[in-house]
Amino acid sequence: MKTQYDAVIVGSGPNGLAAAITMLKAGKTVAVIEAKETIGGGMRSKELTLPGYVHDVCSAIHPLGIASPFFAKLPLKEHGLEWIFPPVLLAHPFDDGSASIVKRSITSTVRTIDPNDSEAYYRLMQDMSSRWYQIADDILGPLRFPRHPFALLSFGIGAIQSAKNFAERHFKNFRAQALFAGLAAHSMIPLERPLTAAFGIILGTLAHVTGWPLPKGGSQAITEALRSYISSLGGEFYTNTPVASLSELPDSKAVLLDITPKQILQIAGDRLPEAYRKKLEAYRYGTGVFKVDFATNSPIPFKNDGCRQAGVVHIGGTFDEILESENMVWSGKNPKFPLVLLAQQSLFDTSRAPEGKHTVWAYCHTPNGSTEDRTEVIENQIERFAPGFKETIIAKHSMNSMDFQSYDPNYIGGDINGGVQDWRQLFTRPVISLRPYKTPVKGLYICSSSTPPGGGVHGMCGFHAAKQALKDVFNLKAKL
Numbered sequence: 001m002k003t004q005y006d007a008v009i010v011g012s013g014p015n016g017l018a019a020a021i022t023m024l025k026a027g028k029t030v031a032v033i034e035a036k037e038t039i040g041g042g043m044r045s046k047e048l049t050l051p052g053y054v055h056d057v058c059s060a061i062h063p064l065g066i067a068s069p070f071f072a073k074l075p076l077k078e079h080g081l082e083w084i085f086p087p088v089l090l091a092h093p094f095d096d097g098s099a100s101i102v103k104r105s106i107t108s109t110v111r112t113i114d115p116n117d118s119e120a121y122y123r124l125m126q127d128m129s130s131r132w133y134q135i136a137d138d139i140l141g142p143l144r145f146p147r148h149p150f151a152l153l154s155f156g157i158g159a160i161q162s163a164k165n166f167a168e169r170h171f172k173n174f175r176a177q178a179l180f181a182g183l184a185a186h187s188m189i190p191l192e193r194p195l196t197a198a199f200g201i202i203l204g205t206l207a208h209v210t211g212w213p214l215p216k217g218g219s220q221a222i223t224e225a226l227r228s229y230i231s232s233l234g235g236e237f238y239t240n241t242p243v244a245s246l247s248e249l250p251d252s253k254a255v256l257l258d259i260t261p262k263q264i265l266q267i268a269g270d271r272l273p274e275a276y277r278k279k280l281e282a283y284r285y286g287t288g289v290f291k292v293d294f295a296t297n298s299p300i301p302f303k304n305d306g307c308r309q310a311g312v313v314h315i316g317g318t319f320d321e322i323l324e325s326e327n328m329v330w331s332g333k334n335p336k337f338p339l340v341l342l343a344q345q346s347l348f349d350t351s352r353a354p355e356g357k358h359t360v361w362a363y364c365h366t367p368n369g370s371t372e373d374r375t376e377v378i379e380n381q382i383e384r385f386a387p388g389f390k391e392t393i394i395a396k397h398s399m400n401s402m403d404f405q406s407y408d409p410n411y412i413g414g415d416i417n418g419g420v421q422d423w424r425q426l427f428t429r430p431v432i433s434l435r436p437y438k439t440p441v442k443g444l445y446i447c448s449s450s451t452p453p454g455g456g457v458h459g460m461c462g463f464h465a466a467k468q469a470l471k472d473v474f475n476l477k478a479k480l
């Protein structure tokens, strides 16, 4: 490792890599230091079950990636990234064999929604889709005076509500309500809490604006494209280098930490003023995840035809069922019938499994730090809507919340969002500040998903943190 860089990035998740790119584009020298053997954080793929079966260890589906204003400006296609768009983006099956089916076109989606709800769904999605880019400009970063107040207001009126309130007010039939619950449950907080509707509206809208694609070859392909671009700009990588203290880093004018408050306290706590340290200590982490990857000898035999064509299937039954299971997780218990978030990548990407064989990615939420084995519970939920699924399994690989933390130290207790994303902590992460990326230590910045706009593979936290560092340290203005 050289002894001097303009900027050192600790951690190579999407946000660390986005911070590196922003610095490099401004002409700065950059080193990215990663604890693990390979870079990528939550964007890595691996043969977890059997040779020839490529599974996404963490992220798999990328509405936030394709909609990211930061990624949109990068030549990722030239660096090998290819998005695949399944014909059905999302399916949500029910016990009677029916399913809510979300396609890219709002009109096609409306046909699968109960006639009583089709107008409400159409109006909502048409309105939000037409304003999406203005809304995105105001919500995918730190708090500031809105640039598009009218668009933000029309989004905000619904977004601040609880998912329960919103679904009950907007939709009459259980199918549309349940569809909304599955989307909103990505918040990983109880669906009766304010702001949970925001997650449902955003993810639903993105289905129609950009789609919910998967990268050809797995999420690793995003990492490879970013790595290739960073190398072309002269950035350097150091892997197998867990940083235990800031004093281990080469000299630099700026350090950007793609890690969460708990780890920041460990590696930089001695340099932080007490008041700031206390705020980081009070930072709250959310629920965890349990995930199973399956290798199967046929596609999942879903009863519903739409589910058999879907990139993602939300398996959790009705709104009330999802509400109850998510509440249980929040209160520290593992439900018998959890919401299972499932992706079937190999149906659309033949590079993922040997000919005729398949991969399935499925996870459910668990209490933070839970080590309970949820493999059978997940299998039972899939079997409920796809009788015969269990017989198709050739091999499986499970990871509990603590396995995720060992795999990526940012997933504290299995929290995949870098901290709770409720109204108290979504835009005020990790502390209440108009410049949340900046720490009180000169030249030290936080760029992980523990800063706005939070979890997901979009790189916006990294971009905003690097933008702040460029302004403060180098007196430079970064543009997307």
Ligand SMILES: Cc1cc2nc3c(=O)[nH]c(=O)nc-3n(C[C@H](O)[C@H](O)[C@H](O)COP(=O)(O)OP(=O)(O)OC[C@H]3O[C@@H](n4cnc5c(N)ncnc54)[C@H](O)[C@@H]3O)c2cc1C
Residues within 6 Å of the ligand: 010, 011, 012, 013, 014, 015, 016, 033, 034, 035, 036, 039, 040, 041, 042, 043, 057, 058, 059, 060, 061, 062, 063, 064, 065, 241, 242, 243, 244, 258, 259, 263, 267, 289, 291, 363, 404, 407, 408, 409, 410, 411, 416, 417, 418, 447, 448, 449, 450, 454, 455, 456, 457, 458
């Ligand atoms: C099971 C699962 C499913 C998910 N599904 C999706 C999905 O489908 N779509 C989506 O958009 N998002 C998904 N996510 C969330 C997404 O992966 C994260 O929100 C995202 O990766 C966060 O990016 P980040 O850069 O902030 O941190 P990370 O991606 O977590 O990267 C942090 C990096 O820092 C490294 N690091 C930590 N401590 C140190 C240290 N001391 N020294 C050096 N390096 C260190 C870690 O090893 C890691 O490589 C999922 C996550 C999981 C676990």
